[in-house]
Amino acid sequence: MQFVLASESARRVDLLRMVGYDFVGRKSGFPEVSLSDPAETAVQNARGKALAVAEGPGASAGTVVLAADTVVYVPGSGEVLGQAKSEGDVRRMLGLLEGREHEVYSGVAVVGGDGDGVSVESVRTRVRMRGLSEPELLAYARLGEGVGKAGGYAIQGTAALFVEGIEGDYTNVVGLPLSTTSRMLEEHGVRWY
Numbered sequence: 001m002q003f004v005l006a007s008e009s010a011r012r013v014d015l016l017r018m019v020g021y022d023f024v025g026r027k028s029g030f031p032e033v034s035l036s037d038p039a040e041t042a043v044q045n046a047r048g049k050a051l052a053v054a055e056g057p058g059a060s061a062g063t064v065v066l067a068a069d070t071v072v073y074v075p076g077s078g079e080v081l082g083q084a085k086s087e088g089d090v091r092r093m094l095g096l097l098e099g100r101e102h103e104v105y106s107g108v109a110v111v112g113g114d115g116d117g118v119s120v121e122s123v124r125t126r127v128r129m130r131g132l133s134e135p136e137l138l139a140y141a142r143l144g145e146g147v148g149k150a151g152g153y154a155i156q157g158t159a160a161l162f163v164e165g166i167e168g169d170y171t172n173v174v175g176l177p178l179s180t181t182s183r184m185l186e187e188h189g190v191r192w193y
């Protein structure tokens, strides 16, 4: 059975390879939406990415397609933070996150294979970030690491220095909740072993 990851994210590719899955990557080209609810945003984007590839050229009937989307949310803020697009975005987003707790939501979608229709789930991890001084905020923004990352930081990089603790799946923060993903893949006939 062919297993396709509908993603260009190096983090998702690395996570899936790390645990032993055999797959090919494909770009979805899906234009991401941003809604007021973080879980709904992540799920709708993951579903859209998976279906765009499953219904696109090159996917046969038996192909299993996996896609994900990650967003960051400060409870009560009403603003869902997607990818930081610039250093300025990183500075602004980290300013919202430093010194408090936030939530990271990844939506996961799997379509095709043995399963019926599209399976979608969202996973939440709570992250507590320490306070950051203005020089530290600017130094991190200048690094560039946070550009292209949801919420403007990478827990797997230098921003590990800022994270005091998490509650939930670490891999969910990096972009793909592996435990949930492997259960969903299994339901569609894809195993890591």
Ligand SMILES: Cc1cn([C@H]2C[C@H](O)[C@@H](COP(=O)(O)OP(=O)(O)OP(=O)(O)O)O2)c(=O)[nH]c1=O
Pocket (backbone or CB within 6 Å): 006, 007, 008, 009, 010, 011, 012, 028, 032, 049, 068, 069, 070, 071, 072, 083, 104, 148, 149, 150, 151, 153, 154, 155, 156, 173, 174, 175
């Ligand atoms: C919070 C956080 C996010 N991220 C990343 C994971 C995602 O790649 C990115 C959020 O962007 P997404 O829009 O979820 O995905 P993407 O555009 O990078 O990739 P795809 O092709 O699959 O659509 O933020 C980290 O790498 N580390 C972190 O600590």
